[in-house]
Structures are given as structure tokens and as C-alpha cells.
Amino acid sequence: MEAPTRIETARRQLRVARYSLGAAAVAGFAVFALVARAAHPGTSTTTQAPSTATYEGDSQSAPTFDFGNGSIGPSNSVPSVQSGGS
């Protein structure tokens, strides 16, 4: 069997280096995508303390605060509670 020339050896080493670079780039992109997905608040699966409320609000949306109407009438009794000041 004929020994590879120096040029053939150099070409083979170049192919191996290209494959390695490509594989590293693909692996790096995959890791980045997985980390980004895990860190995103909408898809995060990080364990959190139990929550009693699920908030999906958005301060850019239309105003949500409503005063409604107060419902008062005459009182003829001793007050049960005093409205002080806050």
C-alpha cells in the first residue's frame, strides 16, 4: 500500500477540521435554543413556590380598573364599624 502524500494528509486533516467546526456550531446552537426556551417566562419549567393567582395581565392593554358605583343609603342604627382614615 502506498503511503499518503503530504498533500493528501493535509487535505484529510482539513476535512476533519471542517466537520468538527460544523458539528460544534450545530451543537452550540442547539444548546442556546434549549437554554433560551427554558429561560423564557412563558415556557419555563423552573420549580416555583405554589401560587394562588395566575397573572396574565399586560400594562399595555386597555385600562382594567373600574370604580363601579357606590351603594349607600340612610342609616338609623348605631354603626357597626367606623371608617377612619388611611
Next chain:
Amino acid sequence: MGCEISVGPGVPVEPVRELFDARDRRFSRFLPNSELSRVNATPSGVTLVSEELASMLDLALGAARATGGLVTPAVGGALLAAGYDRDFASLPLDGDAVEPVGVPSLESLSLRGRMLLRTAPVVLDLNGVVKGKTVDDALALQGGGWVSAGGDIATSVPLDVGLPGGGTVQLRDGGLATSSVGVRAWTRGGLVQHHLIDPATGRPARTPWRDVTVAAQDCVAADVAAKAALLVGSGGPSWLDRHRLPGRFVDGRGAVHVNRTWREALPASQAA
């Protein structure tokens, strides 16, 4: 929150107290380990907050928009500058003169889900909504009846309520709250300071009203409206009328005034 909590007869008060304590632990500006204190420690940039804080802040931002920016969560820095830097019970009632700081505009902060963005330094203060909302949540927790915290009330049953300066009104349902400049007041450099900041000046509001009482659909709405009407000043009664809210005002001399909506709800003999 440093206020007296009471509930209707035959209802255990302990679950309500626990709810108030939990809200205090999360939303207090004065507890160093509260979530709000941690958020305020870095007052600008992007911050991921809990669902609970996001929900309360969204409510506060809604209240700010509904009041034209009068009752704003961006007022924390101005309160600090006025000397309100610790729980009121331990606040020195006199001290050196203070310099006001401006209140950042609402454009300085936005909320997307749990992501809080502050494009300028904004120290948050959620006291405009936390107590009222907690009273409403406590009423839901106990399944009806009534709840009062420091005189801010939510009820699902008719309730006779004593008013500042004397008099009584029946709250049929919903909320009733009183905002006052005389309750949490202190002096710095000989000038009286209080907790209701005028966003236009960054100073405690100069207002003709000592107490403003408002009834609304729930306690948080009543409390926000009372604060706004107090900050509006002499135009407070008509501001409430425009929102179809009954309001009762006690001025600095103790005289009682009511707005048209309040007057229409009560016979003349009980209107004031």
C-alpha cells in the same frame, strides 16, 4: 400594614390577619426581605417579578390610568424624600428639612406578563391599592359578611358605618374607604408631611380636605377614588360626580361637605 382589622360577628378573624400578614411580607416597602424591597433595590432596567406582584402592580397601573396619574405606584421615591422611609409606627415625627423629588411618569414603567421594565429609576409604592385589594380578597376568602381594615371596608351585607367628623351611613354592598391627611403625618424642617403625594410637585398634597370618604363597587375602588378626590383638591367633589361616585369631604376646620351623588343617595337630613 399596621391597621386594625375587624370582621363581622361569628367570623374567625385569624385567616384574614394571615392574609394581611402575607401581603405585608410581599408588598411592604419597609421590610428588607419583601419582594417589593428587592425590586426597589434595583430601580431601573428589566426585572422578573412574581405573579402576585405583577398582578398587584397591574392593578396599581390601572388605578393610575383611571385617575389620570394621580394615584400612581411611581411615588415611592417622593415618599422616601419626604421622610417616609420606615414603618410609620417607628417614624420620627420631627426632623431636618427635606427636598422633594419628582414623581416619574407612567411612561417610565411597563409590565409585560411578569416582566417589569423601568426605563428610568422608579421606586415603587403599592400602598395605593394593596390595602383595599386585600380587604376585598379577605371578604372573598370568608365568603361574605364584611371586613374592615383601618376603616376601609368591603361588605356583602348592609352595614352601618360611622363617618369622620360624626354621622352614619349605610353601605349596602361594595366598598367604602376614607383617605386622610391627618392620620399619617409628620414634620420635616417644621413643614407638615403626609403620605399622599401630589405627583405634579413631588410634595405631600396641599388640599382643603382632611378626610375624604367614598363608596364604590369594592374597597380598592373606593380607596383609590378617595385618594384621587383628596389630591384633586377643591375639584374633588365634582371629580367624583363625574365617576358617579358618592363622596363626603371634611375640610380642615371640620366642616362636612358632600358631592351631588352622595346627596342624591341620602335624604337631606342625613346628607351631611
